[in-house]
Amino acid sequence: MGNHLYRWDEIQKLKDLAIRPEVASPFVEGSVRTGTPIVLRNPVGGALFTERDTLEVIRDIFLNPFRDLPNPKIILGDSELFSDYSNDPDGLAEKLLRLAPLPDEETVSSYVERVKRETGSSELFYYMKIRSANHPLLWFKVREVQKHIFNRMPYPAGGVELDIFFGDYSKTPTNIHRDGAGFIYVVSGSKKFHVWPFDRFSGLDSVKNDARLRPAYFLGESVRFEDAVATGIPLEGSRGDIIFWPDDHWHIAEGDGSIAITFCMSFFFNFSILSEIEPALQSIGAGDPQSLVPRELSKSGGSGPDVTPLNNELVTALDRWWKDTSVIYSRLREAYTLKQIERTSGAGFNQPFFPVRIDRESLIGVRLKCDPEFPLHHVVLGKVTHVAANGISSAFTDACEPLIPFLTWLNTGAEFTTDTATILFQETTRQSVNERERRTLESCLEFVLSMRAAFIVNGSGP
Numbered sequence: 001m002g003n004h005l006y007r008w009d010e011i012q013k014l015k016d017l018a019i020r021p022e023v024a025s026p027f028v029e030g031s032v033r034t035g036t037p038i039v040l041r042n043p044v045g046g047a048l049f050t051e052r053d054t055l056e057v058i059r060d061i062f063l064n065p066f067r068d069l070p071n072p073k074i075i076l077g078d079s080e081l082f083s084d085y086s087n088d089p090d091g092l093a094e095k096l097l098r099l100a101p102l103p104d105e106e107t108v109s110s111y112v113e114r115v116k117r118e119t120g121s122s123e124l125f126y127y128m129k130i131r132s133a134n135h136p137l138l139w140f141k142v143r144e145v146q147k148h149i150f151n152r153m154p155y156p157a158g159g160v161e162l163d164i165f166f167g168d169y170s171k172t173p174t175n176i177h178r179d180g181a182g183f184i185y186v187v188s189g190s191k192k193f194h195v196w197p198f199d200r201f202s203g204l205d206s207v208k209n210d211a212r213l214r215p216a217y218f219l220g221e222s223v224r225f226e227d228a229v230a231t232g233i234p235l236e237g238s239r240g241d242i243i244f245w246p247d248d249h250w251h252i253a254e255g256d257g258s259i260a261i262t263f264c265m266s267f268f269f270n271f272s273i274l275s276e277i278e279p280a281l282q283s284i285g286a287g288d289p290q291s292l293v294p295r296e297l298s299k300s301g302g303s304g305p306d307v308t309p310l311n312n313e314l315v316t317a318l319d320r321w322w323k324d325t326s327v328i329y330s331r332l333r334e335a336y337t338l339k340q341i342e343r344t345s346g347a348g349f350n351q352p353f354f355p356v357r358i359d360r361e362s363l364i365g366v367r368l369k370c371d372p373e374f375p376l377h378h379v380v381l382g383k384v385t386h387v388a389a390n391g392i393s394s395a396f397t398d399a400c401e402p403l404i405p406f407l408t409w410l411n412t413g414a415e416f417t418t419d420t421a422t423i424l425f426q427e428t429t430r431q432s433v434n435e436r437e438r439r440t441l442e443s444c445l446e447f448v449l450s451m452r453a454a455f456i457v458n459g460s461g462p
Helices: 008-017 021-032 049-064 089-099 108-119 136-150 225-231 274-283 312-323 326-345 401-412 421-429 435-450
Strands: 039-042 073-076 124-130 161-167 182-188 190-196 232-238 242-245 250-254 260-266 368-370 376-379 384-389 393-394 455-458
Touching: 008 136, 008 274, 008 368, 008 455, 021 039, 021 136, 021 242, 039 232, 039 274, 049 089, 049 108, 049 182, 049 260, 073 108, 089 225, 108 124, 108 312, 161 455, 182 190, 182 232, 190 225, 190 242, 190 260, 225 250, 225 384, 232 242, 326 376, 368 384, 384 401, 393 435, 401 421, 401 435, 421 435
Parallel strands: none
Antiparallel strands: 039 242, 073 124, 124 161, 161 260, 182 242, 182 260, 190 232, 190 250, 368 455, 376 384, 384 393
């Protein structure tokens, strides 16, 4: 990678990771939309995530434990490592430094044995959220894997999340729970889950009326795994398999004492779409968003048989319901539309990674191109054109007629250089550009580069 930009050939090698359309289509129609758990056998055309990747991510998180929140859940035997981190952050940092995998020196099995030996633990349970902003190449991999699924799904209100589960634990320590759909890639070993439809435990006194709507719900000690396992649906996957269950299903993992690693890519969360646009409503004093939206419009943006039609259908429905509340509706529609193009350009992720500063001087003469398969998106709201690239949008307030044609030209995959892009655009499209418009196009290109939405062409550049 030169100047924070990836090379085109490097990204093209990831194309083989995609779950093929002939697998994705029946999976969405036959499992996701009907709410049916399934194990997809080796659907990914390559190694999405490896044991070495796992150790590197664990090391990165252990060496930077307070960079991202929430903190990982690390259980060593009966002791939870992060339970009192706020009382002794320096002591925890020192302990994590000792327990971090050694760079390029340890295997998964030798690492587990070392940690168990040093801590006196009988088993390990690691649960860590991966912030894609700190691992951008991983995000490029995941968007390839799920692209043919994502483009067949409704707008995902919750966004994609990435997690690692690692260890030789006998059962998930949190017992039976629900916290969104599972889309679990088995990195190594074998992994067995037991899942139950929501109604299996919904009648318990301990389960509140809103349990289905909450992002997460834990049954705790109200249900013993041993008493419930016979009525569950067993799902077992081996290396390279993907395990799926719908967002309203209860689940728990069961281990056999061997080491297993799973990489979770969940983007079918049952979050209300209102969570995406609530700040816009609050900013204009609209009160409780739940009181403004008809019940059927505040349902899931995720999976299951009761999925509410979203995207353009949501806007049409809101036109009908809110035709007399034009100020509130206008703000809502703008907020929703903007969030939609951001989420779409980010392949379902909520801000996949942060913008980076690009040294354009070092890129002079370097041939670049955008990926037509993952185009730049735009929407015009009032007098402002919003351009979205890889999950983040930027607003361009100056009236610039050539801006949208310029985006269209970039989306064709045309090659350009930072110093000749606007010239090539004019020559290719026969579009005239004045000096003020040229500055706007240059500013837009700066944004595209900062979001790593352009790639260095083979045999070119630093």
